[in-house]
Amino acid sequence: MNYDVVVIGAGPAGAIAAKYAAKNGASTLLIEEHASIGSPVQCTGLISTAALRECEMGEGNFVLNKMRGAFVYAPNCEELRIEGKEVKAYVIDRKIFDRALVERSLDAGADLLLRNRFIGMEPGKISVISNGEKKDIRAGIVIGADGIQSSVGRAAGLPRCEKILSGIQFEAPYDAKDPEFVEIFTGNNIAPGFFGWAVPFQGLARIGLATACAPATYYLENLLKHPVVASRCRGSCTELVMGGIPLGASGKTATEEVILVGDAAGQVKPTSGGGIYVGAVCSRIAGEVAAKASRKETKLSEYEKRWRSAVGRELGTGMRIHKSLGKLSDENLNEFVAFLNKQEVREVITEYGDMDHPSVLLQKLISRGDKRQLIKLFGVAIKTLL
Ligand SMILES: Cc1cc2nc3c(=O)[nH]c(=O)nc-3n(C[C@H](O)[C@H](O)[C@H](O)COP(=O)(O)OP(=O)(O)OC[C@H]3O[C@@H](n4cnc5c(N)ncnc54)[C@H](O)[C@@H]3O)c2cc1C
Incomplete structure (x- = not known):
C-alpha cells in the first residue's frame, strides 16, 4: 500500500482531515x-x-436534542439562567455522528482500514498491527488524529499539551427543569478547577464533570449529592464514560512529514473542554496543507501558521480564563455568579454569549460592566484583555 497522506485515527478530526486531503487530490488512507x-x-x-x-x-439523525440556554449554579446554589434567542447547541449521538463524518471522507475518495493499530514510523512509511501481524504502509505525509494519547505525536517527538483534565460521566433518567437547557455546576467540592454538567435529552441526561484533581470518581459522588442533581436524577446509571481532556495546545504540531490534529494536538477549548469545533477548524486546514505538501507545493509548517492564526488567539485567551477561573474559591464563584446574574449583565450575555468564543463575551463585559469586580476576580487574565 502506498498513499500520499495517511491519517491515523478515525474520530472527528481524522475524518475531516482525510476528507480534505482526498478532496484536494491526495491519495488518502484513514486508519482506525x-x-x-x-x-x-x-x-x-x-x-x-x-x-x-x-x-x-x-x-x-445524530441530533438527540436542541439546546437554547443554560442554568449555571453557584456553589451556594444561586441559579443563573442564560437564555439564547434561538438554538445554540445540539446534543448528539457521537457514534452516529462520527460514522457520518467518516462516510463523508470515503465519499471524497479516502480509503478506510479498521482494526489496524499504528505502532511506529520511519521516513516514508508507517507500521501497523493488523490481525496480530505487523504490516508496513508507505506514507508520504502522516496526520496524527489519534486522540489524547497520540502515539503518532510520541513517535514524531512532538510535545504534549500543557495539561490534562480527568472527565467522568454517566447517563441516567433525569427530570430536567427545562429540557432545552444545559445545567452547569460549579464549586470546589464538585469539580475543582473546572465544572460539572447535566445535559438532558429524551428523558435522560449525561451527568458528569471534569477536574484536574484526582480521583474524579470522588467528585462524581459529590455531584450526585448536589441538591439540584439529587432532586432530578431518577434511577441508576446506564452508561459510564471516563476520559482525558487535553488543555493548552502543543507548542509544535508539525514536522517535515507529520501533522497532529484534534486532541492529539491539544486543540480543545480550555473554557469548556469541547474539542469538536476547534478540531474541525484545524483538521480542514491539516487536510488541505497535507495534500499540497504531498505535491511539494508547500511545507507542513504552513499548517502550524494557519491553524494558529485561525484559533490560536482564542485558545490562548481561553487558557488564561481557565487558569483564572480555576483559582477562584467557592466564595469568589458565588460572587461571580451573582455578578453575572445582574439584569444588565445578563442582557450582554444573551446578546454576545458564544460557547466557541468566550473571549468575545468577556471583552463586552469588560467594556460595558463594572471592570473593578471582574479584575478583582480574574486578575491577570482580564488585564491581558483590556
Ligand atoms: C467526558 C468527556 C466529555 C466531552 N464532551 C464534549 C462535548 O460535549 N463537546 C465537545 O466538543 N467535546 C467534548 N469532549 C472532547 C471530545 O470528545 C474530543 O475533543 C474529540 O473526540 C476529539 O476528537 P479527535 O478526533 O481529535 O480524537 P478522538 O475522538 O479521541 O479520536 C481518536 C481516534 O483515534 C483512534 N486511535 C487512537 N490511537 C490509535 C492508533 N494507535 N492506531 C489507530 N487508531 C488510533 C481512536 O480509536 C479514536 O477513534 C469530551 C471529552 C470527554 C473526555
Whole structure:
C-alpha cells in the first residue's frame, strides 16, 4: 500500500482531515484501531451550531436534542439562567455522528482500514498491527488524529499539551427543569478547577464533570449529592464514560512529514473542554496543507501558521480564563455568579454569549460592566484583555 497522506485515527478530526486531503487530490488512507467507528464514546456530545456548520453537517439523525440556554449554579446554589434567542447547541449521538463524518471522507475518495493499530514510523512509511501481524504502509505525509494519547505525536517527538483534565460521566433518567437547557455546576467540592454538567435529552441526561484533581470518581459522588442533581436524577446509571481532556495546545504540531490534529494536538477549548469545533477548524486546514505538501507545493509548517492564526488567539485567551477561573474559591464563584446574574449583565450575555468564543463575551463585559469586580476576580487574565 502506498498513499500520499495517511491519517491515523478515525474520530472527528481524522475524518475531516482525510476528507480534505482526498478532496484536494491526495491519495488518502484513514486508519482506525477499533473495529467500529465512534466507539467507545468518550464525550457528552454537546456541540454548538457553529461546530456542526464547521463539520459541514446538517441536522442529521445524530441530533438527540436542541439546546437554547443554560442554568449555571453557584456553589451556594444561586441559579443563573442564560437564555439564547434561538438554538445554540445540539446534543448528539457521537457514534452516529462520527460514522457520518467518516462516510463523508470515503465519499471524497479516502480509503478506510479498521482494526489496524499504528505502532511506529520511519521516513516514508508507517507500521501497523493488523490481525496480530505487523504490516508496513508507505506514507508520504502522516496526520496524527489519534486522540489524547497520540502515539503518532510520541513517535514524531512532538510535545504534549500543557495539561490534562480527568472527565467522568454517566447517563441516567433525569427530570430536567427545562429540557432545552444545559445545567452547569460549579464549586470546589464538585469539580475543582473546572465544572460539572447535566445535559438532558429524551428523558435522560449525561451527568458528569471534569477536574484536574484526582480521583474524579470522588467528585462524581459529590455531584450526585448536589441538591439540584439529587432532586432530578431518577434511577441508576446506564452508561459510564471516563476520559482525558487535553488543555493548552502543543507548542509544535508539525514536522517535515507529520501533522497532529484534534486532541492529539491539544486543540480543545480550555473554557469548556469541547474539542469538536476547534478540531474541525484545524483538521480542514491539516487536510488541505497535507495534500499540497504531498505535491511539494508547500511545507507542513504552513499548517502550524494557519491553524494558529485561525484559533490560536482564542485558545490562548481561553487558557488564561481557565487558569483564572480555576483559582477562584467557592466564595469568589458565588460572587461571580451573582455578578453575572445582574439584569444588565445578563442582557450582554444573551446578546454576545458564544460557547466557541468566550473571549468575545468577556471583552463586552469588560467594556460595558463594572471592570473593578471582574479584575478583582480574574486578575491577570482580564488585564491581558483590556
Ligand atoms: C467526558 C468527556 C466529555 C466531552 N464532551 C464534549 C462535548 O460535549 N463537546 C465537545 O466538543 N467535546 C467534548 N469532549 C472532547 C471530545 O470528545 C474530543 O475533543 C474529540 O473526540 C476529539 O476528537 P479527535 O478526533 O481529535 O480524537 P478522538 O475522538 O479521541 O479520536 C481518536 C481516534 O483515534 C483512534 N486511535 C487512537 N490511537 C490509535 C492508533 N494507535 N492506531 C489507530 N487508531 C488510533 C481512536 O480509536 C479514536 O477513534 C469530551 C471529552 C470527554 C473526555
